Structures are given as C-alpha cells and as structure tokens.
Amino acid sequence: MKHLHYKTILLSFTLLHLLCTQVYSQQRNVHSFGSPTLNEFSLETYDKEPEAAAVVLYERGKNFFEMVDYRLTLIKEVHRKIKVLNAQKFEGATVEIPWYTNKSSKERVRKLQAMTHNGDLQRFVSEDKIYESDLNEYWNVTKFTFPDVKDGSILEYSYRIESPYFWGFEGWDFQEELPKIYSEFESSIPGNLVYKRSLYGSQKLDVNDVKVKNNCLDFRGTEQAAACEVSVYVMKDIPSLKEEAYMLSPDNYRSRIEYELQQITDFYGDTSYYTKTxxxxxxxxxxxxxxxxxxxxxxxxxxxxxxxxxxxxxxxxxxxxxxxxxxxxxxxxxxxxxxxxxxxxxxxxxxxxxxxxxxxxxxxxxxxxxxxxxxxxxxxxxxxxxxxxxxxxxxxxxxxxxxxxxxxxxxxxxxxxxxxxxxxxxxxxxxxxxxxxxxxxxxxxxIDPEPKNLLYIKAQILVSAENDVVASVTETHSGYSEIFEKQKLNETSHALYVTGKESRLGGVEIRNLSVANENDPTKELTLDYDAVYEPEVVGDQVFIDPFFLQSEFKENPFLAEDRSFPIDFGYPRSIHYTLAITIDKSFEIERLPENKSVQLPENLGNGTMLFSQNDNTLYLRFTFALNHQSFVTEAYPTLKEFFGDVVNLQTNSFIVLRKR
CATH class of the missing domain: 3.10.620 (C8orf32 fold)
Incomplete structure (x- = not known):
C-alpha cells in the first residue's frame, strides 16, 4: 500500500537544468503595447476556470544586458495584459513593482506605462498617480492603481528595471494566483556571465528554445561584440495557483524558472565565482x-x-x-x-x-x-x-x-x-x-513538531426537570493547543475571551471562568467554568447535543472534489472529551446515539464515540487522534472521507429525552 504520510516534505515539482540543445517548439506570440485584439475584447468567461475573477491574456518578460551610462547593466522588461471578468471579486487593480536598493546604488524603474481599456475608451495611469514607498531597508516598491476597472476591462502595463546587480536576474513566475493564457520569458546573457537555471513546478514548457546569438552586445573599449545565449521559455493555458487548506507555502509548488549567478569573467580574463558551497x-x-x-x-x-x-x-x-x-x-x-x-x-x-x-x-x-x-x-x-x-x-x-x-x-x-x-x-x-x-x-x-498536543474536556452535566442543561467544565490544553489558546487569552480581556468562546460554541453561555497557568510555559493551561446550554424541545421530547462544549468538528475542512498539493497540518493532535450527564428522574432516555469508530489506514488517525448508561446517568467518551502531521496528495480522498465521518459523527448524534 502506498504510504499516506511523509516524513520529509515531498514537494510537487520537477527540477530541470535547462540545456542549450533543447528545442521543443517555436510557437511564440509577440504583442505590441496598447492594441488588444478583438478576441481579447470579446472574451467574457474563461472556460478552463469559470470562477476566475480575471485571466492573464498575455505576459512577456525579458532579461538582458545593455550598456547604460558606460556601465554594463541588467535590464528587466515586463509587458502584461489582464482581462477582468468579475470586477467585484477582482483584487489586482493595484500593481506593485519591487526594486532593490542599498547605500551605494539602486535599481531604477523606467518607461512605466499603464492603461485601462474599456472598448474604444482608453484611460492611462498618469505620472502623478504612480507612487514609491519603502518596504524595508533594502526594498522599495513602485505602485499604481488602474482607473475605471469594470467587468470586461483589459488592464495593460509595461515597465523596465535597470539594475546594477547581476545576481538579481531572478527569473520568472509562470504560475500565479490568476490563470494565464500565455506566459513567455526570454533571457539574453553574454558569454562572460554564467547562470545556473532551474525549472520548478508541475506545468510543462510549450516552448524551450535556447541558442547562441553572435554580436549581440557591444562593450565599450572592446574590438569585438560579445556573443549571447538567448533563451525563450513559454507556457500556455496555465492554471491558477490556488491555496488549499492545510498546505505549506504555495511558493513550494509554483511553476517558475530561477536563475542563479555562478561566475563572471571580466575584460582581463579574471573570473569571480558566485556559487557557494x-x-x-x-x-x-x-x-x-x-x-x-x-x-x-x-x-x-x-x-x-x-x-x-x-x-x-x-x-x-x-x-x-x-x-x-x-x-x-x-x-x-x-x-x-x-x-x-x-x-x-x-x-x-x-x-x-x-x-x-x-x-x-x-x-x-x-x-x-x-x-x-x-x-x-x-x-x-x-x-x-x-x-x-x-x-x-x-x-x-x-x-x-x-x-x-x-x-x-x-x-x-x-x-x-x-x-x-x-x-x-x-x-x-x-x-x-x-x-x-x-x-x-x-x-x-x-524540524519536528511537539508530539503531544492535547485538548482535554471533562464535564459534569445536570439536566433539570425544567430542561435546563448546566455543565461544570474543566478544559486542559497542552502543546500547540495550549499555545493557541494562550494567544486568544493574551490578545484580549477574559470577558472578551468568554464572548469569543461563546460565539464559537454557539448557543452556550459561559460563567465563572477561572484560568490557571496562563503565564507559565512549564505547566499546562487549565480553564474551569460553568456552561449553560438550551436544548431543543419538540413537544414532550428534548434533544441534547452531547458535543455542545466542543467546536472542533462543525464542518469538514476538505470539501473540494480533488486536491493538487500535499496536506500539512503542522503537528499531530488529539482530543479527549468525557461527559457525565445526570438526568432528572422526570425524564426517560428514549434514544442514545450509536457507538461508532472511524479509522485512517496505517494507524494514522482515529475517532471513537462510546456511550454507556448507569440508571439516569449517561457517560460519553469521545477520542480523536491525528497521529501524523503531513500526508501526500494521493491521501486526500481518504482524509476527506475520514474528516467527513468525524463531522457526521458529532453533528448527527443527539440524546433524546422524553417526559415521563
């Protein structure tokens, strides 16, 4: 049986060192700025992702070298067109262009132009609407916002970055948060510079064309122009990179090409090496x-x-x-x-x-x-x-x-x-x-997580003749459960913490909260409180939800039909939930939920609900354990079914009482 979990991360990417001999296709598109096509204007939905708020119609990046003010300079050019399909959901109207700076020199954003196309109407972003701001000590950002964005708008922009930093070649993200119809990246690198290239992600190249171009760059003071390695990489019909529940950073899975500077040979034949061990x-x-x-x-x-x-x-x-x-x-x-x-x-x-x-x-x-x-x-x-x-x-x-x-x-x-x-x-x-x-x-x-992460809820519950349900509760947290609960306590007052807890539980009133070890990391966090719950009454029947003190499994976190990436919960976890419910003699117990148990293969998880009865006192013991923190993508259907069973077990298990 294929193992459902993994010890070290199994990133869903292929690593490919691109070679000059590889030529897969020549199907390139070259668009000029300011002239969207009729097909682009007429596009109303993107059939491959009908729910997408927008789609990138076309984008092209080009990195090359040029003499600027008598200095060899790295040039990075970008041209992009985006079709807005649902303006209300679209969140990309503001564009940010980061650039590097330090005390001695900086990158510069040049020739920035941007416009909104609405049919024949074109609105440029004026220079006074383009701003610069500091991100941190080393990074600044140039940003602007497209005007008049509506359903059907085409947003188009282009710019050029002039950089003195040859290590900042960076590369190109083919896959991002919006789907793309066409994405191209071209690089032109003179022979005295050597970069290592790596392709990541699950998407395949439609064009992979690498060749040598003679006389591509004139260096000041040299008799012969340099030859360059010119590379063109294209991907088409690229799906959006959608963040899923319980996953590591999407950057682990993004289809992209990265460049790393390895060495530079100067005009005198001296070589500097940049790839380090x-x-x-x-x-x-x-x-x-x-x-x-x-x-x-x-x-x-x-x-x-x-x-x-x-x-x-x-x-x-x-x-x-x-x-x-x-x-x-x-x-x-x-x-x-x-x-x-x-x-x-x-x-x-x-x-x-x-x-x-x-x-x-x-x-x-x-x-x-x-x-x-x-x-x-x-x-x-x-x-x-x-x-x-x-x-x-x-x-x-x-x-x-x-x-x-x-x-x-x-x-x-x-x-x-x-x-x-x-x-x-x-x-x-x-x-x-x-x-x-x-x-x-x-x-x-x-990096291994804390292995013991427990939420333990123990309660003594009384059901009165007047249908009142009152619980005396002790709640203990350890491991990451403790950390997260302490964060909730520290972020606000105890009164507001109680309000938040009542909201999460729904229909429960909490009284007389006391907290132990709130500021002691060496001891488990303990909460003691009383809880009042109003059961549902239908005629002479009373329906009690035995899980009214526990909000962990109100809905299945995995609802999608399928999944693209591994599942990572961060840490293993368990819940112990024990109730002793004493029922007034004026009631008879008409129906109890069935005892149930659900399992994950390989002892990776389980959930068990057990009821027992002694006269008019009921006992419930519920345990849940997820014994591993990470699972391969192929485990998704099994995990989805498991969590669905646990949610169903908790949300459809009622104790039914009837007045005698």
Whole structure:
C-alpha cells in the first residue's frame, strides 16, 4: 500500500537544468503595447476556470544586458495584459513593482506605462498617480492603481528595471494566483556571465528554445561584440495557483524558472565565482558582523547571567534554566532580522530585541553555561522550504538556537513567552533548517513538531426537570493547543475571551471562568467554568447535543472534489472529551446515539464515540487522534472521507429525552 504520510516534505515539482540543445517548439506570440485584439475584447468567461475573477491574456518578460551610462547593466522588461471578468471579486487593480536598493546604488524603474481599456475608451495611469514607498531597508516598491476597472476591462502595463546587480536576474513566475493564457520569458546573457537555471513546478514548457546569438552586445573599449545565449521559455493555458487548506507555502509548488549567478569573467580574463558551497557560507558566517560576530559574547553572558544558573549540575536542567531566563528577560519587538541590524549586547541591556537578537543572546547564554549551542537557520511556513541542493541564503528568514545534550537534539526559540523548552513555534514548522556548526561544518536537521498536543474536556452535566442543561467544565490544553489558546487569552480581556468562546460554541453561555497557568510555559493551561446550554424541545421530547462544549468538528475542512498539493497540518493532535450527564428522574432516555469508530489506514488517525448508561446517568467518551502531521496528495480522498465521518459523527448524534 502506498504510504499516506511523509516524513520529509515531498514537494510537487520537477527540477530541470535547462540545456542549450533543447528545442521543443517555436510557437511564440509577440504583442505590441496598447492594441488588444478583438478576441481579447470579446472574451467574457474563461472556460478552463469559470470562477476566475480575471485571466492573464498575455505576459512577456525579458532579461538582458545593455550598456547604460558606460556601465554594463541588467535590464528587466515586463509587458502584461489582464482581462477582468468579475470586477467585484477582482483584487489586482493595484500593481506593485519591487526594486532593490542599498547605500551605494539602486535599481531604477523606467518607461512605466499603464492603461485601462474599456472598448474604444482608453484611460492611462498618469505620472502623478504612480507612487514609491519603502518596504524595508533594502526594498522599495513602485505602485499604481488602474482607473475605471469594470467587468470586461483589459488592464495593460509595461515597465523596465535597470539594475546594477547581476545576481538579481531572478527569473520568472509562470504560475500565479490568476490563470494565464500565455506566459513567455526570454533571457539574453553574454558569454562572460554564467547562470545556473532551474525549472520548478508541475506545468510543462510549450516552448524551450535556447541558442547562441553572435554580436549581440557591444562593450565599450572592446574590438569585438560579445556573443549571447538567448533563451525563450513559454507556457500556455496555465492554471491558477490556488491555496488549499492545510498546505505549506504555495511558493513550494509554483511553476517558475530561477536563475542563479555562478561566475563572471571580466575584460582581463579574471573570473569571480558566485556559487557557494556550505563550507564557503560557514567561513563567511564566522566573521559576518551581523550574525557570526554576535556569537562572541560568551564572557559577557558569564558575567550577566544570574550565577546560580551556571552552577546547576545537570546539563539539561541548566539548559532549561538558561532558556526560561532569556525568554523572561526579553520582550520581542515584533521585528525579524537575519543578516542586518543585530546587536546582542545592546538588546540584552534594553531587555527587548528582534527575533535574531533574542535567540543569538540565548546561544551566547547557553555557551556561557558550558553548553555547545549553535545558530539554526530556517524559514517560516509562509515561505518556501530552503533549497537542499545548494546554499541560497535568501531562502532563510528565521533564526533559532540548536543545542545537543546527552545525544538529544533540541531546537529552541526564546522569542515567544508561551513556548516551553524544545518547542518550535507553529510558524517555523517548515520541514528542515541548517545548523551552522563552524567547527565541523554545517548540516541539515529536520524540524519536528511537539508530539503531544492535547485538548482535554471533562464535564459534569445536570439536566433539570425544567430542561435546563448546566455543565461544570474543566478544559486542559497542552502543546500547540495550549499555545493557541494562550494567544486568544493574551490578545484580549477574559470577558472578551468568554464572548469569543461563546460565539464559537454557539448557543452556550459561559460563567465563572477561572484560568490557571496562563503565564507559565512549564505547566499546562487549565480553564474551569460553568456552561449553560438550551436544548431543543419538540413537544414532550428534548434533544441534547452531547458535543455542545466542543467546536472542533462543525464542518469538514476538505470539501473540494480533488486536491493538487500535499496536506500539512503542522503537528499531530488529539482530543479527549468525557461527559457525565445526570438526568432528572422526570425524564426517560428514549434514544442514545450509536457507538461508532472511524479509522485512517496505517494507524494514522482515529475517532471513537462510546456511550454507556448507569440508571439516569449517561457517560460519553469521545477520542480523536491525528497521529501524523503531513500526508501526500494521493491521501486526500481518504482524509476527506475520514474528516467527513468525524463531522457526521458529532453533528448527527443527539440524546433524546422524553417526559415521563
């Protein structure tokens, strides 16, 4: 039997190194700006995706090199036409063009033109409606909004970016959030530059044409023009990339071509190499001021830490004590930095810092406590999994700590107050990361979630002669269930938390809430409260929903007919739900739900509902377990059926009472 789960992520892409000898087709389209075709104007629906709010009619990107102000410059040109099919649902009227900048030089957006076509009426975007704004220290954005967007509009724009950064060749996303009829990317690269190209995703090329063009580029001061490698790649009828429930970043699956600069040979024949090995990266990190040098404060932390922490004899207990001290000492400023603006000593003194400052302080503190801690580079779930084949440092956007104690490995993050020792935050559960070991060499390590994640609800329930249903409830959360519930508590007052919980449960009033261990990451979160529920009364019958205290399975999260991508829940989870229901003697129990059990193959999940009766007291025990966090795409029909059975079990199981 094909396994339904996977230990490491199985990305749905093929990796293809494109060769100059490959020529599949010559079917190219070249459109001029400002002249949509009659067929484009007459298109009212896109049959391949009738629900699409818009479709990209045509797009072409071209990257090439040109002498600008006597300097060899990378040019990136884009031309795109979009047909709006449902203006009310369309969210792409504002276009953003990001460009890179630093203190010495920057990219420039040139020759930007944009217009809205409504039949014969054309409205240009005027220059005073084009804006620039800062995204962060290194990225700015030029943006504009199309005017007069309505059903049937064709939105067309083109622009040119002039870049001094040869490493910023980037490539092309063939697949995006809108379906596309035609997408083309052309590159022209002089022979002294070498780029590695990789094609990702499940969509196939309709045109793959690579050839050499002589005399394509004149360099100032040289006698002979350079030859270029000219490549044309085309995809047609590309489906939209639709985000599905419980999946990692869509960027893992997007059909695209990426370029990576490998080497440059200058006019004197000297070659510079840009493709790095992990040994190269390790050596650079040792001296890099915003990361590697920030690990040199072991002596500082030996003085700064409370001395009793350093004297704990057991290594694991010493590590835990240091971790909880750093976690409590710092307040996160809600900023992420990874290759800049990291100053550990200053942050420790101010007791606040960004994610990297906090966790680099933790690494220094652990090393000061004679524990061998290292940087752990990773990527958050909203970005693609880091490339395992070669170093791409831009793949990483998150820093944690790694420590090995008595042959047990721990990934630590002191950024969040609620995390217990050894627990990775949900946002960082993204398959694997890189341990930066500067002594023996860095290595990959899988990111494993906390295995025990339990919601336990226990209730004593009384059903009075007046049809009142009153419950005394104890609710315990552990693992990620605890983290998410604490976040709800911390985001608002207890009164508003109760209001939100009542809304999620529907038709339940909560009274007398008390919370234990709300601010203690070492202990499970416990909630005690009373709940009042009004059952449905029809004539002399009373219908009680035994799951009125539990809102986890009100609907199936998997409703689509099929699925394109793997399923990733992030972590395994379980629910235990036990009720003791004492019923007033004025009622007789007319009907109980049937005991039921549903299973996933290979013991990957189960759900069981068991009722028993002792005189006028009923006992319900419901258990649910999802024993693995990730499943291959082919498991979707099985998962859909399983969750459907669990939802049906909970939503159609009523206790029926009748007045005597």
């Amino acid at each position: 992990w040994d190269d990266v390790d050596n650079e990190f040792k001296t890099e001021k915003d990361m590697g040098r920030q690990l040199r404060y072991e002596n500082y932390f030996q003085q700064a830490l409370p001395q009793h922490l350093l004297g704990i004899s057991d290594a694991l207990e010493r590590a835990k004590a240091v971790y909880y001290y750093i976690q409590d000492h710092f307040t996160w400023n809600n900023k992420y930095r990874i290759y800049s603006d990291i100053r550990v000593k200053e942050a420790y003194g101010e007791q606040k810092g960004n994610n990297s400052e906090i966790n680099l302080a933790l690494i220094n503190a652990l090393n000061a406590a004679q524990l061998d801690a290292k940087i752990f580079l990773s990527a958050t779930r909203n970005t693609k999994v880091p490339n395992p084949l070669y170093p791409v440092l831009t793949d990483f956007n998150y820093v944690m700590a790694y420590v090995k104690i008595d042959n047990e490995e721990y990934i630590l993050d002191a950024t969040y107050k609620d995390l217990k020792f050894g627990m990775v935050p949900f946002k960082a559960l993204n398959d694997k990361g890189r341990v930066m070991d500067f002594k023996t060499g860095s290595f990959w390590k899988s």
